[in-house]
Amino acid sequence: MAEIPAIEAEGLIKKFGQAVALDGLDLRVPHGSILGVLGPNGAGKTTAVRVLATLLRPDAGYARVLGADVVAQAGEVRRRIGLTGQYAALDNSLTGRANLVMIGRLSRLTRAEAWRRTRELLDRFDLTDAAGRAVKTYSGGMRRRLDLAASLIGRPEVLFLDEPTTGLDPQSRAVMWDIIRELATGGTTLLLTTQYLDEADRLASQIAVIDGGRVIAAGSPDELKARAGEDRVSVTLTPGSDAGAAVTAVSAHATGPVAVGAGGLLLTAQVPARDGVTTDLVRSLDQAGIRATSIAVRRPSLDDVFLTLTGRGTGETAGAGQHRPAAGGAETGQQPAGWNEDEGVTPQGGEAA
Amino acid sequence: MTSATFPQAPAGPGRWRALRWSVTDSLVLTWRSLARIVREPETLMDVTVQPVIFVLLFAFVFGGAIGLPGGGSYHEYLIGGMFGMGVAGSAPGSAVALVADMSEGIIDRFRSLPMSRAAVLIGRTTSDLLTQVIGALVVAVTGLAIGWQIHNGLGDALAGLGLALLFGYAFSWAGVCLGMVLRSVEAAQQLGFILFLPIMFISNAFVPTQGMPGWLQTIANWNPFSAIAAACRQLFGNPNPSALVQAWPMQHPELAVLGWSALLLVVFAPLAVHLYGRKSR
Numbered sequence: 001m002a003e004i005p006a007i008e009a010e011g012l013i014k015k016f017g018q019a020v021a022l023d024g025l026d027l028r029v030p031h032g033s034i035l036g037v038l039g040p041n042g043a044g045k046t047t048a049v050r051v052l053a054t055l056l057r058p059d060a061g062y063a064r065v066l067g068a069d070v071v072a073q074a075g076e077v078r079r080r081i082g083l084t085g086q087y088a089a090l091d092n093s094l095t096g097r098a099n100l101v102m103i104g105r106l107s108r109l110t111r112a113e114a115w116r117r118t119r120e121l122l123d124r125f126d127l128t129d130a131a132g133r134a135v136k137t138y139s140g141g142m143r144r145r146l147d148l149a150a151s152l153i154g155r156p157e158v159l160f161l162d163e164p165t166t167g168l169d170p171q172s173r174a175v176m177w178d179i180i181r182e183l184a185t186g187g188t189t190l191l192l193t194t195q196y197l198d199e200a201d202r203l204a205s206q207i208a209v210i211d212g213g214r215v216i217a218a219g220s221p222d223e224l225k226a227r228a229g230e231d232r233v234s235v236t237l238t239p240g241s242d243a244g245a246a247v248t249a250v251s252a253h254a255t256g257p258v259a260v261g262a263g264g265l266l267l268t269a270q271v272p273a274r275d276g277v278t279t280d281l282v283r284s285l286d287q288a289g290i291r292a293t294s295i296a297v298r299r300p301s302l303d304d305v306f307l308t309l310t311g312r313g314t315g316e317t318a319g320a321g322q323h324r325p326a327a328g329g330a331e332t333g334q335q336p337a338g339w340n341e342d343e344g345v346t347p348q349g350g351e352a353a
Numbered sequence: 354m355t356s357a358t359f360p361q362a363p364a365g366p367g368r369w370r371a372l373r374w375s376v377t378d379s380l381v382l383t384w385r386s387l388a389r390i391v392r393e394p395e396t397l398m399d400v401t402v403q404p405v406i407f408v409l410l411f412a413f414v415f416g417g418a419i420g421l422p423g424g425g426s427y428h429e430y431l432i433g434g435m436f437g438m439g440v441a442g443s444a445p446g447s448a449v450a451l452v453a454d455m456s457e458g459i460i461d462r463f464r465s466l467p468m469s470r471a472a473v474l475i476g477r478t479t480s481d482l483l484t485q486v487i488g489a490l491v492v493a494v495t496g497l498a499i500g501w502q503i504h505n506g507l508g509d510a511l512a513g514l515g516l517a518l519l520f521g522y523a524f525s526w527a528g529v530c531l532g533m534v535l536r537s538v539e540a541a542q543q544l545g546f547i548l549f550l551p552i553m554f555i556s557n558a559f560v561p562t563q564g565m566p567g568w569l570q571t572i573a574n575w576n577p578f579s580a581i582a583a584a585c586r587q588l589f590g591n592p593n594p595s596a597l598v599q600a601w602p603m604q605h606p607e608l609a610v611l612g613w614s615a616l617l618l619v620v621f622a623p624l625a626v627h628l629y630g631r632k633s634r
Contacts, residue, residue, distance in 0.1 A: 089462035
């Protein structure tokens with residue numbers, strides 16, 4: 001059993017008329033892990049989820065969930081999965097409680113069990129106070145939580161979350177993240193799609209970047225970031241420090257020139273992405289008698305990765321944002337390690353913003 | 354498409370379990386529709402307010418100008434026709450509710466659950482049947498208020514009511530099919546109204562067919578709503594001018610209602626299941 005992944009898809013193809021939504025999609029998700037499926041609007045994320053959750057029949061290829069074929073054994077798959085789509089799949093006229101009991105009963109729970117799980121989930125997702133109100137009076141965050149609770153009522157082993165936080169305010173989003181992490185800790189296998197790079201970075205143990213209906217890169221967040229280039233170090237010196245000596249100390253570890261900014265107090269450079277680079281830097285600076293107020297090594301963000309892989313940003317703005325650059329405003333999109341400019345330093349050693 | 358009802362029914366005892374689950378699923382979804390009505394009673398207007406308005410309009414506005422071949426009270430005549438409207442009035446609303454379900458995402462939830470596929474439709478039509486009972490009661494009470502009476506005893510009256518409900522149930526499957534092929538709630542509302550009114554009016558429900566042009570008389574006499582109206586009038590012992598019409602359904606209105614109901618069920622129930630199964634595939 002350990003050999004069979006919780007979710008596996010091979011060569012999935014799905015066309016809608018002339019439009020190719022999935023173009024040979026391959027995925028493997030081990031038991032108990034979180035796979036983040038990352039891609040811009042129209043990349044095929046939702047179609048992939050709908051095929052895996054038995055809502056759509058693929059034109060070619062196959063997919064299995066917990067060893068059961070999503071086409072031939074759709075009933076078996078449905079018994080063991082939960083699905084939370086982009087739009088809350090609830091009856092807006094009914095109360096939150098009635099929705100959960102109904103979906104519990106339809107998930108093959110007995111009446112008593114459905115009521116018990118309903119109470120449990122309302123409590124866990126902080127919805128007990130609103131349980132007697134019609135869902136249409138709920139806020140976006142409450143609706144999403146109720147929708148997720150509905151997906152969990154039958155205790156699914158595999159949970160599909162299609163853009164679970166799209167449109168939520170930051171606070172509701174953080175709540176959803178906590179719930180998702182808790183589920184993974186409890187052993188649920190999760191596949192979550194997102195167009196938010198930080199979301200995938202924070203939640204997923206493995207990431208599949210998809211574009212044009214196929215996987216263009218896969219790996220752990222760190223592996224993907226490593227593909228985007230090297231780490232960046234920035235050292236802030238205490239006023240009056242010997243900038244020249246500091247540059248020499250940092251150069252010993254840098255793979256390129258060391259840039260000096262902020263009136264000679266801020267050094268930045270690229271360093272190899274390897275463990276221990278920070279302590280090495282600290283040791284060298286210390287030996288040179290340099291006192292630093294801060295030293296930070298930062299991996300390239302997933303924004304950088306996405307930019308590198310696809311030549312464009314992630315398009316956070318629905319529909320219109322496909323060609324927006326990633327954070328940092330690097331419109332060219334082809335530089336190997338598109339750094340975020342959040343620290344306001346230019347490599348030429350100019351002024352800090 | 355019967356296999357769609359029990360997606361993974363194995364042979365033997367498993368099949369019985371699958372059947373039992375289908376029944377449970379259908380009951381849960383019937384309960385869902387009824388719970389929605391309790392929360393939003395205004396959705397019942399098409400079987401409550403609408404028939405009352407029609408009864409009052411025809412009894413007091415048009416009725417005085419309508420003469421019945423063979424004589425008799427127009428008020429008593431009218432109620433038999435109104436039973437057809439009272440039970441079938443829920444079908445357009447049912448189509449609208451299904452279109453809303455299909456576009457609101459809850460259908461994706463249902464489709465991802467290990468539930469019976471046909472349950473969504475069976476639950477819908479079962480709750481329709483219950484609203485039709487309400488519609489029929491509203492018509493009966495309004496009728497009693499304007500002087501309608503039954504003359505052949507309670508048994509025959511209940512038989513008339515039963516025929517009307519049977520037809521109403523069969524007709525709601527046609528509403529389900531309409532809900533499956535339309536994409537927007539607005540389209541369903543408008544089309545439901547546009548289709549429903551002529552079907553209701555080109556019949557003997559409100560006026561005797563004898564005054565219509567010959568070709569229209571043929572259509573009206575074969576209209577299932579004429580058969581329900583004639584059957585109810587006959588069973589209630591109310592004036593029934595259609596008994597003078599030589600068309601087969603008017604001579605055998607009870608049989609005609611049974612035949613029409615069976616035909617609607619045989620055509621539209623499997624079609625509805627088929628259309629539902631094909632949705633978004």
